[in-house]
Amino acid sequence: MNNRFMEVLENMLMPIADKLNNNRYLTALRDGFMVALPLIIFGSIFVVIANFPxxxxxxxxxxxxAYQNALGPASDATLSIMGTFVIIGIGYKLTEHYGGEAIYGGVVAFAAFLILTPQVLEDVSGVIPTSSLGAEGMFLGIFTAFISAELYRFFVQKDWTIKMPAGVPSAVSKSFSALIPITMTLTVFLLIRIVFSYTPFDTIQNFIYTIIQEPLTALGSGLPATIIAVLMIQVFWFFGLHGQIIVNSVFDPIWYALNDQNLQAFQAGTELPNIITKQFIDSFLVGMGGTGMTLAVIILIFIIGKSRQLKEIGRLGAPAGIFNVNEPIIFGLPIVMNPLIIIPWLLAPVVVTIITYYSMAIGLVPPPAGIIVPWTTPPILSGFLATGNAWQGAVLQAVNIVVVMVIWWPFLKLLDKNYYESEETSEK
Structure with missing residues (x-):
């Protein structure tokens, strides 16, 4: 029965996972966020320092x-305009995937986005609101980066380029070679802007927000969609695929937008509007030993483990697990393709998601403050920082670790028993 179930599950999910994992757009999206990550973390660190308890x-x-004003530019120049770095990163990475001049792919994506962005703020022209350059404008930025990179590649492949004679410096030659493809690409976006100015939406930002971003954000901020996302991460990892990369590629734009809303509210001292955010996932699920909260499993190994194999895995996995790196556990326990632990592997994150959500919904724990805590931050500390330096966040993480240990206990006990009996048999 187990083997049959595993075979059906594998046949259903593996083709989907492979397609998602190898999709060039999702890969560019993921890598674009990675380009922005160091800057985002820098800004988040100074938000924490500026709001020290x-x-x-x-x-x-x-x-x-005066202290907050002095530190404010750190987050204003990074977190507040994080969308710009993601857009450049996506354009760069997608153009690089096609073997083109990646830097031009990055800058043409950003220029196209700026063309579509209204440069008026409170009747003052020539001013771009920082909100348009941050998480609020990220949906438009992502689509713009994809389309601009494709158009740029198309015009380059058509060989609509200016050829410079031999002996011209490489930088000059590449610049002239990119001139016509960039001009054609940006002209397309200028025409799009003009067309939308004659519609009821007035701007493409209004169109994107009304038709796409608002409904998706509402969906992504809900508990049911979050549970589905968490379950899919666990299922993909069970088959040895990086569930975080696959699922986050789809949900990250939504979670980051929700995160940014909370950060703005936190800095303004008003009520935080969202419970589900990027940091909800990263600090209260992934940030407790890695995907599946396996730091609790490591602790449990030290408590109940009898077999040499399990004890050795615990010793090897503990140092990395403290910093939320859990590949030693995923592949060493193993979790991948192990029917003995599929139930706690899928169940524990869902239970913790529900506990965390309702703890915040009823006011026991503050929601995440929008501060991006580095994913390698150890549990307890990350919960404290993510909730805006609130001790309740640290306590919630401790409670969640205990919950995961309780769920895993009988299954890990059975796994340990099998290993122990196998070791005893091999010694006879």
Missing amino acids: FLDRMISEEAFT
Whole structure:
């Protein structure tokens, strides 16, 4: 029965996972976020420092305001305009995938996005709102980056380029070679802007937000969609595929947009609007030993493990697991293709997602404050930082670890028993 179930599941999911994992657009999207990640983390670190707990009570109000104003540019220049880095990263990576001049793919994507972005703020022309360059404009930016990179590649492949004579410096030659493809690409986006100015939406941003972004964001902020996303991550990992990369490629734009809304509210001192955000996933699920919260499994190994194999896996996995790297456990326990642990592997993250969501919904724990905590931050500390330096976030992570241990206990006990009996038999 187990083998039959595994075979059916594998036949259904593996082709889908392979297509998603090898899709050039999802790969460019994932890599585009990776380009922006160091800058996002930098900005997040200074948001934490600027909002250090109790500092406003230790110094005068004027000194605290001056302190926050001095550190503000760190997040304003990174977190607030994170969409720009993602757009450039996507254009760069997609053009690189096609073997083109990647840097031109990146800059033409950003230029196309700026053409589509209204440069008016409160009747002042020539000004771009930072909200358009951040998570709010990211949906438009992603589509723009994909389309502009494809158009740029198309015009290059048509050989609509200016050829410079031999002896001209390479940088000059490449610049002139890119001139016509870039001109043609940006002209297309200028025409798109003009067309939308005659529609009821006025701008393509309004169109994207009304038709696509608002419904998707509402879906992604709900518990049911989050549970489905978490389950798919677990299922893909069970078959040895990086579920985080596959699923996050689809959900990250939604989760980051929700994250940015919370960050703006946190900095303004108003109520946080969202529970589900990027940091909800990263700190309270992935950020507890890696995908599947396997730090709890490592702790449980040290408590109940009798077999030499399990004990050795625990010793090898513990140092990395503290920093949320769990490949030693996933492939060493193993979790991949192991029917003995499929139930806790799928069940534990869902239970923790529900507990975390309702703990925040009823006010026991503050929702994530929008601060991007580096994913390698150890549990307890990451929960504290992610909730805006709230001790309740750390306590919730500790409770979740205990919950995961309880769910895993009988299954890990059975696995350990099998290993122990096998070791005993081999020694006779």
